[in-house]
Amino acid sequence: MKRIVLLILLLFSFSMFSFADNARLDARRDAKREVNDTVWALAGFSAPLLIGGLYMSGGTTGSTITYSVFAPGVVVGASQYYPISAQSDRFLGKSPAYVSAYVNAYESEVKNLRRRSLLWGFGAGVGLLIVLNTMDIL
Numbered sequence: 001m002k003r004i005v006l007l008i009l010l011l012f013s014f015s016m017f018s019f020a021d022n023a024r025l026d027a028r029r030d031a032k033r034e035v036n037d038t039v040w041a042l043a044g045f046s047a048p049l050l051i052g053g054l055y056m057s058g059g060t061t062g063s064t065i066t067y068s069v070f071a072p073g074v075v076v077g078a079s080q081y082y083p084i085s086a087q088s089d090r091f092l093g094k095s096p097a098y099v100s101a102y103v104n105a106y107e108s109e110v111k112n113l114r115r116r117s118l119l120w121g122f123g124a125g126v127g128l129l130i131v132l133n134t135m136d137i138l
Contacts, residue, residue, distance in 0.1 A: 027105035044121025
């Protein structure tokens with residue numbers, strides 16, 4: 001009797017893992033399809049040009065250093081608090097375990113994709129600022 005109960009519990013736990021794994025894979029696929037990397041990279045690119053250009057044109061080195069230390073955190077932090085919502089029609093007929101795993105994985109993947117795009121754009125914007133500053137354009 002103990003073996004039968006153990007076998008049933010084992011089979012049930014494996015089926016729960018497959019629900020969670022399928023939900024995570026579905027969430028990652030949907031997040032990659034729905035996050036517009038170009039928009040987030042442009043947002044990251046424009047932040048140093050707008051704010052950093054003002055600091056550099058003022059000629060104050062201290063404020064430029066302060067900006068370069070804190071600005072990436074502000075840009076990335078803003079992306080993490082921008083609303084994330086998965087479409088609810090994806091959950092029709094799904095178990096609560098699937099929905100929970102999907103929502104957690106979807107939010108995590110969206111934040112990761114946004115952060116990565118913003119940082120690439122931010123790095124390109126800072127690089128352009130450095131080039132413009134070196135050429136004495138700013």
